[in-house]
Amino acid sequence: MxxxxxxxxxxxxxxxxxxxxxxxxxxxxxxxxxxxxxxLVILLVGTVLLNIVFLSxxxxxxxxxxxxxxFMLCLVVYPLLYTAYIxxxxxxxxxxxxxEQSIEQITGRYYLxxxxxxxxxxAYADENREKFxxxxxxxEGNLFLARDDxxxxxxxxxxxxxxxxxxxxxxEVYGYxxxxxxxxxxxxxxxxxxxxxxxxxxxxxxxxxxxAELRKQYxxxxxxxxxxxxxxxxxxxxxxxxxxxxxxxxxxxxxxxxLGWENYKTLLTDDxxxxxxxxxxxxxxxxxxxxxxxxxxxxxxLAILLNDPRLRFRTLYRTILxxxxxxxxxxxxxVWRGLFDTEVGVINEILQFIFxxxxxxxxxxxxxxxxxxxxxxxxxxPYMMLICLGALQxxxxxxxxxxxxxxxxxxQRFKFITLPMLLVSVAPLLxxxxxxxxxxxxxxxxxxxxxxxxxxxxxxAGATDILISYTYRLSFESGQGSDFxxxxxxxxxxxxxxxxxxxxxxxxxxxxxxxxxxx
Amino acid sequence: xxxxxxxxxxLALLVGMTGLAFASEEGKLLIWADEIRAKVLQEVKEEFxxxxxxxxxxxxxxxxxxxxxxxxxxxxGEGPDILVGAHDWLGQLVHDGLIAPxxxxxxxxxxxxxxxxAFTWGEDVxxxxxxxxxxxxxxxxxxxxxxxxTWEELVKIVEEVTDPASETYGFILPQPDPYxxxxxxxxxxxxxxxxxxxxxxxxxxxGLNNQGAVTGLELLDSLAQKDLxxxxxxxxxxxxxxxxxxxxxxTGPWAFTDLKKAGVxxxxxxxxxxxxxTPKPFVGVxxxxxxAFSENMxxxxxxxTEFVATEKTMAKLYELDGRPPVFKPVADKVSSxxxxxxxLASAADxxxxxxxxxxxxxxQAWSDALELVLTQKQDAKSALDNAVGHIYKTLAKEKAGx
Numbered sequence: 001m002x003x004x005x006x007x008x009x010x011x012x013x014x015x016x017x018x019x020x021x022x023x024x025x026x027x028x029x030x031x032x033x034x035x036x037x038x039x040l041v042i043l044l045v046g047t048v049l050l051n052i053v054f055l056s057x058x059x060x061x062x063x064x065x066x067x068x069x070x071f072m073l074c075l076v077v078y079p080l081l082y083t084a085y086i087x088x089x090x091x092x093x094x095x096x097x098x099x100e101q102s103i104e105q106i107t108g109r110y111y112l113x114x115x116x117x118x119x120x121x122x123a124y125a126d127e128n129r130e131k132f133x134x135x136x137x138x139x140e141g142n143l144f145l146a147r148d149d150x151x152x153x154x155x156x157x158x159x160x161x162x163x164x165x166x167x168x169x170x171x172e173v174y175g176y177x178x179x180x181x182x183x184x185x186x187x188x189x190x191x192x193x194x195x196x197x198x199x200x201x202x203x204x205x206x207x208x209x210x211x212a213e214l215r216k217q218y219x220x221x222x223x224x225x226x227x228x229x230x231x232x233x234x235x236x237x238x239x240x241x242x243x244x245x246x247x248x249x250x251x252x253x254x255x256x257x258x259l260g261w262e263n264y265k266t267l268l269t270d271d272x273x274x275x276x277x278x279x280x281x282x283x284x285x286x287x288x289x290x291x292x293x294x295x296x297x298x299x300x301x302l303a304i305l306l307n308d309p310r311l312r313f314r315t316l317y318r319t320i321l322x323x324x325x326x327x328x329x330x331x332x333x334x335v336w337r338g339l340f341d342t343e344v345g346v347i348n349e350i351l352q353f354i355f356x357x358x359x360x361x362x363x364x365x366x367x368x369x370x371x372x373x374x375x376x377x378x379x380x381x382p383y384m385m386l387i388c389l390g391a392l393q394x395x396x397x398x399x400x401x402x403x404x405x406x407x408x409x410x411x412q413r414f415k416f417i418t419l420p421m422l423l424v425s426v427a428p429l430l431x432x433x434x435x436x437x438x439x440x441x442x443x444x445x446x447x448x449x450x451x452x453x454x455x456x457x458x459x460x461a462g463a464t465d466i467l468i469s470y471t472y473r474l475s476f477e478s479g480q481g482s483d484f485x486x487x488x489x490x491x492x493x494x495x496x497x498x499x500x501x502x503x504x505x506x507x508x509x510x511x512x513x514x515x516x517x518x519x
Numbered sequence: 520x521x522x523x524x525x526x527x528x529x530l531a532l533l534v535g536m537t538g539l540a541f542a543s544e545e546g547k548l549l550i551w552a553d554e555i556r557a558k559v560l561q562e563v564k565e566e567f568x569x570x571x572x573x574x575x576x577x578x579x580x581x582x583x584x585x586x587x588x589x590x591x592x593x594x595x596g597e598g599p600d601i602l603v604g605a606h607d608w609l610g611q612l613v614h615d616g617l618i619a620p621x622x623x624x625x626x627x628x629x630x631x632x633x634x635x636x637a638f639t640w641g642e643d644v645x646x647x648x649x650x651x652x653x654x655x656x657x658x659x660x661x662x663x664x665x666x667x668x669t670w671e672e673l674v675k676i677v678e679e680v681t682d683p684a685s686e687t688y689g690f691i692l693p694q695p696d697p698y699x700x701x702x703x704x705x706x707x708x709x710x711x712x713x714x715x716x717x718x719x720x721x722x723x724x725x726g727l728n729n730q731g732a733v734t735g736l737e738l739l740d741s742l743a744q745k746d747l748x749x750x751x752x753x754x755x756x757x758x759x760x761x762x763x764x765x766x767x768x769x770t771g772p773w774a775f776t777d778l779k780k781a782g783v784x785x786x787x788x789x790x791x792x793x794x795x796x797t798p799k800p801f802v803g804v805x806x807x808x809x810x811a812f813s814e815n816m817x818x819x820x821x822x823x824t825e826f827v828a829t830e831k832t833m834a835k836l837y838e839l840d841g842r843p844p845v846f847k848p849v850a851d852k853v854s855s856x857x858x859x860x861x862x863l864a865s866a867a868d869x870x871x872x873x874x875x876x877x878x879x880x881x882x883q884a885w886s887d888a889l890e891l892v893l894t895q896k897q898d899a900k901s902a903l904d905n906a907v908g909h910i911y912k913t914l915a916k917e918k919a920g921x
Contacts, residue, residue: 094614192817207622208821253616343749453887478913480876
């Protein structure tokens with residue numbers, strides 16, 4: 001029997017899908033055991049879809065869309081929806097758990113009532129180590145037998161207590177055998193669950209060596225949505241994600257609640273946000289625009305140079321010029337930060353040598369902005385150079401020939417042929433580069449953390465903070481640490497702003513229409 | 520054929536799954552530790568496993584990631600039983616309901632008091648601490664044979680040694696950095712949060728712009744004004760000191776290993792007194808905590824109290840890390856080391872770094888103020904006033920939200 005290529009393909013396909021399906025099944029079991037039903041449904045639907053699309057001949061055309069669409073749903077749409085959901089909650093420090101978890105933790109607390117006794121214990125277990133009996137001894141030497149939720153005084157003379165080797169230690173109780181220290185350790189997680197009622201108290205494990213008389217400290221009343229401290233009688237009502245008493249005392253931990261539009265209202269009314277907003281917004285805009293312009297200008301200039309056939313060693317130059325693109329941004333940004341250091345940086349040393357004094361690169365608002373643009377130029381020009389190199393190839397040579405015959409100068413050829421022809425294909429990329437820089441958190445944060453601060457400012461926004469880095473500050477470096485709810489609200493707002501700007505750009509430049517005409 | 524394969528594969532995976540440790544599981548310990556602690560625990564764990572037949576799994580995470588990941592993994596039941604962490608996380612972790620108190624009955628007097636206090640919230644202790652740290656004065660013995668005892672002596676040395684032209688400095692500290700600047704502001708009476716009458720931290724009593732804090736910052740500023748205090752960040756400071764270009768610097772014991780490796784002949788001592796008053800650095804404590812979502816609370820506790828809080832393990836933790844132990848039996852043995860003695864002396868004067876989550880709103884505003892003052896853009900009084908104003912504002916927002 002000989003296999004054709006077609007058969008191999010089918011076998012390969014089946015093999016790949018078997019593995020994929022098996023992985024999906026495995027993952028769905030895990031999701032099921034964690035009660036993550038929404039994700040489970042998404043996973044199953046996605047897997048079934050993929051199977052249908054790739055195994056059925058009828059669905060052949062869908063093959064080109066479905067995988068990409070699924071990835072877009074998982075990596076773009078789902079995070080976006082989840083962010084939107086979080087922005088309507090108070091998720092953040094103190095509000096990580098849901099209400100049930102919070103109540104469970106609070107009501108699971110015990111206290112030692114006054115005069116409470118502690119007990120040393122021996123544990124006895126059945127053969128399967130599933131049921132336990134305890135022999136407890138208080139500090140006065142009184143013995144108690146604890147089994148089936150109950151605890152009763154017992155005397156050594158009791159017939160059910162058997163001391164086989166007569167060493168004073170009971171070895172067997174009701175046929176249960178005594179656990180060694182080692183076995184107690186092994187069964188600690190079962191033993192810690194044991195609870196015995198004794199008068200008004202509960203006898204429970206306090207640490208691995210002791211049991212103690214304890215009392216539950218809190219009780220939850222669902223009807224009034226309150227928790228009562230049984231020790232003091234104090235009442236705590238659920239408010240704003242905490243159980244709060246009249247005097248303002250919170251029970252910890254708090255819980256996550258839905259806030260409605262509150263985070264958005266905060267953004268619009270809080271003067272920490274509204275006051276510096278215009279200034280930060282303008283700099284964000286400047287930063288994004290100047291970054292695109294400078295990187296594009298340099299990239300285009302280098303591309304035109306490299307495109308000139310008269311230039312020797314072009315490949316070598318091209319390789320060297322692309323290098324900044326190959327180095328991870330967070331490394332080169334930190335290196336640049338060192339170069340710009342006011343005291344010991346190389347740049348200031350050179351300036352000092354030539355002019356006799358350096359510049360406050362990181363401490364002065366203007367120079368810090370300048371330095372950031374220089375660094376971003378370094379990081380960004382190779383990308384622009386690459387796309388320009390590609391786009392230059394696509395400009396027909398006849399145009400230049402015709403221009404040469406008409407006697408156009410070099411500058412005229414660039415202005416009337418190269419640039420317009422180039423922009424047709426490059427404009428959409430420039431717009432996406434603008435959108436990217438609009439949210440370029442990495443360079444702002446790593447280079448100078450949005451500093452320098454502004455003297456006497458009413459808000460903590462620094463001079464080089466852009467919208468995204470400033471809101472990071474507001475959400476994670478103020479209040480009690482992290483406020484994911486507020487951060488998400490800001491993210492949604494920035495998303496809308498970026499979307500509007502991008503849409504406007506596309507409309508205004510007509511970039512997409514031109515591309516269509518050329519296709 | 521395809522169906523058969525799926526069945527076979529998924530069965531195989533199902534069987535395999537039972538052996539995988541996903542999360543805190545009954546009767547098994549999962550520990551999250553940073554690189555150094557993971558190494559030590561790896562050694563202790565075998566002994567424990569052998570003796571009790573309980574399996575212990577150690578997952579290595581970057582120190583800071585432990586806190587961040589706990590907030591996500593803990594509540595879904597995928598977190599560890601035991602984790603390593605710093606005491607200033609405590610407030611946040613308790614607010615989030617992520618960690619559980621530890622019963623240290625009978626063990627408390629084995630630890631330095633300050634280390635347990637740092638890990639106390641309300642009436643409960645939440646950790647078995649293993650080391651503490653506190654910043655002090657590093658001096659290059661080749662340049663400064665005898666460290667200064669008073670601020671005036673320090674200034675004198677600085678004036679002699681500093682020569683910006685050849686990039687040689689008498690005294691440096693990372694800037695703008697509240698943590699490293701605090702001792703100088705606290706010596707003269709500055710503090711972060713005051714205390715209420717019942718001894719609880721009061722986040723509405725901020726002492727960062729009182730007369731003492733201003734005086735301390737002005738002292739530093741007067742050095743900066745005379746071009747005697749360069750504005751450098753931590754990394755630049757370290758490389759200057761390593762190259763012998765700095766006579767003195769302020770930082771903590773984590774730098775010991777690095778400096779020894781670089782072959783610097785250095786000493787570590789208390790920061791010189793200011794106007795006869797002692798600088799009070801922040802004391803930081805690190806320890807083991809137990810997740811509130813552990814299925815094995817008692818087992819985790821027993822592991823910590825019986826196996827970690829022992830001379831053997833604590834000594835190993837000290838050996839690999841180099842920061843002073845807080846477990847007295849070990850600390851007593853190593854305090855003859857002059858470096859450790861220096862840190863212990865410095866910590867003895869110190870204040871535990873506030874462990875309440877409100878600290879988050881303090882660092883940024885404070886550090887902005889330091890930068891404005893030390894780069895001569897604003898005077899100490901108005902910059903600190905402004906910073907404290909910001910802090911109150913964010914805290915008031917927080918309070919109003921409740």
